[in-house]
Amino acid sequence: MSPEVRTRIEDTLKKNKVVLFMKGNKHFPQCGFSAQVVQILNQVGAPYSTVNVLTDPAIRDGIKEFAEWPTIPQLYIDGEFVGVCDIVKDMHAQGDLAKALGVSASPAAPEATDPPVLTISDEARRAFLEADEGGDDRLRLEVDGSFAYDLFFGPRKPGDFEVVANGVTILVDRASAPRANGMSIAWVETPDGGAFRIENPNEPASVKSLGPRELAAWIGRGEKFELFDVRTAGERDKAKIADARHLDAGGEAYLRGLDKGTTIVFHCHHGMRSRVAAERFLAEGFRKVYNLEGGIDAWSQTVDPKVPRY
Numbered sequence: 001m002s003p004e005v006r007t008r009i010e011d012t013l014k015k016n017k018v019v020l021f022m023k024g025n026k027h028f029p030q031c032g033f034s035a036q037v038v039q040i041l042n043q044v045g046a047p048y049s050t051v052n053v054l055t056d057p058a059i060r061d062g063i064k065e066f067a068e069w070p071t072i073p074q075l076y077i078d079g080e081f082v083g084v085c086d087i088v089k090d091m092h093a094q095g096d097l098a099k100a101l102g103v104s105a106s107p108a109a110p111e112a113t114d115p116p117v118l119t120i121s122d123e124a125r126r127a128f129l130e131a132d133e134g135g136d137d138r139l140r141l142e143v144d145g146s147f148a149y150d151l152f153f154g155p156r157k158p159g160d161f162e163v164v165a166n167g168v169t170i171l172v173d174r175a176s177a178p179r180a181n182g183m184s185i186a187w188v189e190t191p192d193g194g195a196f197r198i199e200n201p202n203e204p205a206s207v208k209s210l211g212p213r214e215l216a217a218w219i220g221r222g223e224k225f226e227l228f229d230v231r232t233a234g235e236r237d238k239a240k241i242a243d244a245r246h247l248d249a250g251g252e253a254y255l256r257g258l259d260k261g262t263t264i265v266f267h268c269h270h271g272m273r274s275r276v277a278a279e280r281f282l283a284e285g286f287r288k289v290y291n292l293e294g295g296i297d298a299w300s301q302t303v304d305p306k307v308p309r310y
Contacts, residue, residue: 013076215303
């Protein structure tokens, strides 16, 4: 790491009590681990700053050397390296993160006395069975207070509930159980192979990220949703995604006439303006709101190169 990069990092840490070096920023996380830490920090409620390592390769490499840790995101408090995603999650669960940030921890939710009810699709069941390598580790589900999900194979812990759904046994800890009750787990095919889709009636509404390949898969499967383009008319003259409705006065009137449970996707050029629009309509009561990350530019690069870039 050059002295100039080290100085930039040190200056950032001196000027800000809490700094998260991440992929994206607090309003637009661009990886799942970064999004989880942002959710936790937002829940704790302490002010924090973010540094987008994707826009500065020197900082991206330099912060790894600075912390002597090879992965991103990295959280710093008072100039000291606190940890990465897993460490932050553990600190949050134990109440240590709130103490380090100097805020009062939220009272812990009471642990469940009854196991949660889970629903697992046939496709998800097959995926779980194929991933099970045998041995002592069991399939586990954890849901933290910010509704970040972990599905993994690990050891049984004292007090775990053993839930059987569609022939699959899942261990759920008692803190996660009330947040998981009523959750459904499905498996959807994507151009990259496939992914689990989780629907949870307990999770607060939030704008969800949608990649261009996943949107293409939705279209291919014939899923029902409404796609809105928040760009200017001039931009639409340059490039369009088929069937995207312009969010002009007429488009907004159409949107406001939809049922609040309608699945809605917003897109713009690179994904920033559309996220602002998505947050606005989420605040107005729409519950299934998505932002096309990377916008039409990412769509052109990864899905349909016939759509012009500009």
